[in-house]
Amino acid sequence: xxxxxxxxxxxxxxxxxxxxxxxxxxxxxxxxxxxxxxxxxxxxxxxxxxxxxxxxxxxxxxxxxxxxxxxxxxxxxxxxxxxxxxxxxxxxxxxxxxxxxxxxxxxxxxxxxxxxxxxxxxxxxxxxxxxxxxxxxxxxxxxxxxxxxxxxxxxxxxxxxxxxxxxxxxxxxxxxxxxxxxxxxxxxxxxxxxxxxxxxxxxxxxxxxxxxxxxxxxxxxxxxxxxxxxxxxxxxxxxxxxxxxxxxxxxxxxxxxxxxxxxxxxxxxxxxxxxxxxxxxxxxxxxxxxxxxxxxxxxxxxxxxxxxxxxxxxxxxxxxxxxxxxxxxxxxxxxxxxxxxxxxxxxxxxxxxxxxxxxxxxxxxxxxxxxxxxxxxxxxxxxxxxxxxxxxxx
Amino acid sequence: xxxxxxxxxxxxxxxxxxxxxxxxxxxxxxxxxxxxxxxxxxxxxxxxxxxxxxxxxxxxxxxxxxxxxxxxxxxxxxxxxx
Numbered sequence: 001x002x003x004x005x006x007x008x009x010x011x012x013x014x015x016x017x018x019x020x021x022x023x024x025x026x027x028x029x030x031x032x033x034x035x036x037x038x039x040x041x042x043x044x045x046x047x048x049x050x051x052x053x054x055x056x057x058x059x060x061x062x063x064x065x066x067x068x069x070x071x072x073x074x075x076x077x078x079x080x081x082x083x084x085x086x087x088x089x090x091x092x093x094x095x096x097x098x099x100x101x102x103x104x105x106x107x108x109x110x111x112x113x114x115x116x117x118x119x120x121x122x123x124x125x126x127x128x129x130x131x132x133x134x135x136x137x138x139x140x141x142x143x144x145x146x147x148x149x150x151x152x153x154x155x156x157x158x159x160x161x162x163x164x165x166x167x168x169x170x171x172x173x174x175x176x177x178x179x180x181x182x183x184x185x186x187x188x189x190x191x192x193x194x195x196x197x198x199x200x201x202x203x204x205x206x207x208x209x210x211x212x213x214x215x216x217x218x219x220x221x222x223x224x225x226x227x228x229x230x231x232x233x234x235x236x237x238x239x240x241x242x243x244x245x246x247x248x249x250x251x252x253x254x255x256x257x258x259x260x261x262x263x264x265x266x267x268x269x270x271x272x273x274x275x276x277x278x279x280x281x282x283x284x285x286x287x288x289x290x291x292x293x294x295x296x297x298x299x300x301x302x303x304x305x306x307x308x309x310x311x312x313x314x315x316x317x318x319x320x321x322x323x324x325x326x327x328x329x330x331x332x333x334x335x336x337x338x339x340x341x342x343x344x345x346x347x348x349x350x351x352x353x354x355x356x357x358x359x360x361x362x363x364x365x366x367x368x369x370x371x372x373x374x375x376x377x378x379x380x381x382x383x384x385x386x387x388x389x390x391x392x393x394x
Numbered sequence: 395x396x397x398x399x400x401x402x403x404x405x406x407x408x409x410x411x412x413x414x415x416x417x418x419x420x421x422x423x424x425x426x427x428x429x430x431x432x433x434x435x436x437x438x439x440x441x442x443x444x445x446x447x448x449x450x451x452x453x454x455x456x457x458x459x460x461x462x463x464x465x466x467x468x469x470x471x472x473x474x475x476x
Contacts, residue, residue: 002400006457012461120443122442202398203445236459239463257449258453267427267428357395
């Protein structure tokens with residue numbers, strides 16, 4: 001397929017890897033964070049880590065909207081869905097995310113809640129139009145990539161004068177999350193993630209452009225290379241990061257020039273600004289409360305805001321205490337460092353959000369990397385937890 | 395979640411919609427976010443909306459830069475200058 005196959009050429013990937021190995025200075029360790037789950041997925045799926053020299057290390061970042069959504073917001077969505085008059089429309093990724101008390105949207109649906117998986121937020125508008133007696137709530141999540149589509153849907157619902165369509169908005173912003181990873185001055189040393197640079201967001205950047213990262217790169221003196229989600233894109237971005245580090249530069253560079261510009265998509269930015277405004281603060285799983293890091297509907301669009309229409313009062317809820325998703329999301333731990341990984345927690349029975357989404361670090365490692373771990377560590381295993389231990393801990 | 399795939403625009407439809415194809419799969423999607431979409435363009439599709447048009451010139455330039463980066467013996471500065 002055009003624009004896909006040519007960026008998955010294995011021979012070319014190995015030659016770029018050879019160049020990376022040649023240019024990475026021996027004796028120096030390079031640690032880069034790929035922000036996006038899409039990059040995490042590509043790195044795991046195509047074995048990019050196996051191509052890199054031992055002194056170039058990749059750390060997974062928090063760029064997976066399903067993973068960073070706090071448990072309390074899933075609880076809110078389940079409460080909404082349990083209302084008899086409500087039809088909750090959601091992207092399939094969210095169905096199996098564990099909520100409080102062992103609940104999930106999937107279990108709520110099995111218990112009779114009207115929950116429907118949709119491909120596009122526009123489908124939710126069409127459901128609301130076709131079924132005027134139902135109160136249709138769209139469970140909106142996602143970074144800047146996904147927000148414009150939600151904005152278009154709200155615009156469409158307004159033009160259709162629908163009164164039974166609302167959005168439960170959980171859209172979050174990328175630059176504040178990057179800042180939270182970098183701004184470690186007030187953290188104890190053990191909680192600091194020390195990275196030498198970032199593989200920057202691919203499709204988020206098609207919307208916001210590369211310019212929002214410029215201030216971050218300058219302030220924290222870390223290079224950012226915006227990269228596509230194909231394996232050759234990632235390899236080239238890593239090479240560009242190695243070169244910046246070697247030359248002592250910390251600039252924003254764009255590897256994904258076929259899709260990303262400095263200014264981004266101005267129409268999409270206008271659509272977002274028309275309908276959404278910044279929240280003062282929002283909770284992220286793993287990163288905690290982050291100031292001005294998420295969006296809510298503007299007052300003029302209050303009639304489409306599920307939080308206002310249904311008086312949603314979020315109750316903070318805690319993760320399974322044995323789950324290390326929080327530290328995995330911040331790059332402090334690798335999936336295999338979690339005692340639940342691959343024992344009681346697997347994509348079939350996820351304990352934490354990072355095991356649910358296919359781009360979550362744990363799910364990616366489970367699918368593509370766990371046998372490599374087993375081969376390399378083999379005997380030196382920690383004792384696996386039994387399901388009964390986890391229930392006792394929860 | 396942020397997955398977006400390159401699809402070819404096959405036909406322009408009313409209300410800023412278009413029919414697109416990828417690997418034999420055809421779908422009607424919104425092109426409201428991208429200006430002046432033409433039949434034959436490739437756009438990045440995400441949850442039912444086109445996010446941007448893929449630039450064929452920059453795509454070819456990316457592949458050329460990759461091939462250059464892969465040439466053994468080429469120095470970093472020569473590759474950057476190319």
